[in-house]
Amino acid sequence: MTKAYDAIVVGAGSAGVPTALALGQKGVKTLVIDSHPSPGQGQNKHAIGGIRATHSDPGKIIVGMRSLKILSTWQETHGDDIEWLRGGYLFPVYRDKEEAILKGFLPVQKQYGLKIDYVDADKIVEIVPGITRQGLMGGTFSPDDGSASPLLANNAFYRHALGTKKVDFHFKEQVTGITTDNAKVTGVTTDSATYSAPVVIDAAGPFSRDLGKFAGVDIPVFPDCHEGAITEPVASFFEAMVVDLRPAPGSKNYYFYQSRHGQIVFCITPDPSILGTDTRETSVFLPQVAKRMVELMPRLKNIRVRRVWRGLYPMTPDGSPLAGWNQEIEGLAHVTGMCGQGFMLGPGMGEIMARLITDELTDNDALVLDEFSLYREFGGTEGLQ
Structure with a gap:
């Protein structure tokens, strides 16, 4: 039947x-x-x-802001603890290129109601203590973004x-x-x-x-393979999702944050893309991303990684x-x-x-x-x- x-x-x-x-x-x-x-x-x-409304296209900003509203108020509305953490999203700038890109997005982001500003280097250091100060020009910060489980x-x-x-x-x-x-x-x-x-x-x-x-x-x-990892828990010292847009050999941007339980959670965007459905972890990911993260935040160097994994991004052209x-x-x-x-x-x-x-x-x-x-x-x- x-x-x-x-x-x-x-x-x-x-x-x-x-x-x-x-x-x-x-x-x-x-x-x-x-x-x-x-x-x-x-x-x-x-x-x-990670949960953000900090996008550069109107559609994603609109949807992201609604998702943020739903997730950030979920426990208050429905009673379930989904481990929401309002840490914001931070895009630090060390080069003129990224500064121009991020400042160029601000008008449309603000037009659609996103709370975001370009802040100076002192503010960046205040948000993420221990971030490399040499060459730091500033960056954008959207405080209402965050994370959840x-x-x-x-x-x-x-x-x-x-x-x-x-x-x-x-x-x-x-x-x-x-x-x-x-x-x-x-x-x-x-x-x-x-x-x-x-x-x-x-x-x-x-x-x-x-x-x-x-x-x-x-x-x-098209399935696109990405790897992520999580460290041991340590005392909280920052909350923002830090996104470094600068490319490096074998990768584009990478990003990390400290969860509500103290672990550092991180991921990197491979370049070129790794197409396919193979979700086995690789030996390339951890040395690649760890080097970049420690250069940006040297105080991360002694934190031990507990687990890595690989998932699929459903990519469009x-x-x-x-x-x-x-x-x-x-x-x-x-x-x-x-x-x-x-x-x-x-x-x-x-x-x-x-x-x-x-x-x-x-x-x-x-x-x-x-x-x-x-x-x-x-x-x-x-x-x-």
Whole structure:
């Protein structure tokens, strides 16, 4: 017997679970399907936890600010401790090039309501004691950004989605097909059942391209491997996420912060990109990123690393998400290609997707969906990817 739903979400990760919660809150009978045994067991658990509205494009700023509001007030609103820490995001500047880039973003960031300023070197040292002072010119700081636990947050969304009594989750099921009739979605098949629905939402992250093939559409999302790590806990001495935009051989930017429990959590952007789905740790990552971090903050040198891991960024050609209706298959929607920013964009995007499905879009939603359209011209990259 085929069970009927109003909407089916494929993927119980950083975008899929918030989307299901928002749909359930609107009374939409929703099924979430995921091949893992529980929510957030794909790429969500590989996220390092940074949450920012500090982007350079209007759509990301809008979504990021809404996500910040949701996550920063979650415990107050819902009672779940998701380890929110308001530490801000700091972009230190040591070269004219980065200064020009960051100052160039300020007008649009402030236009869309982001609390951010370019501050001098003394302020940078105050925010991050021990940062290398030689050559430090200043930088941008956005104090309302922060961090939280991806797994705790995703599980909180999951529990509250169940609490709406409108959302079902089916784990350990692999989607094997998207069923259509005259280019209209009718449901999905899995390795154990068939489900009907007029709407299927692709929240499959790095595997969206494989999912799209079931409906005969090509989704330009490509898995890109990134590694992260965490140290032993030490007494707190800074809270901001520090992002160094300067490139180095084999890498672009890198970033790190101290969690609420005292560990230093960090990641680096490899250059060139490492495409594929191999999530085994490498011997390259730790020496590469540690050298750069210690040069920037020498006091980190004696802290011991406890664990490293490797996850997948679902990358698009221009580093911005894909969201909205598919124009080739009626009833197929996408909220994917978050390019490693699913945790910080997922809550806001979940609400937009729910309004898309229920035909309640706002003007800001339309701006975001236009910027994230699958059918945009992919040129250049987002400035603060």
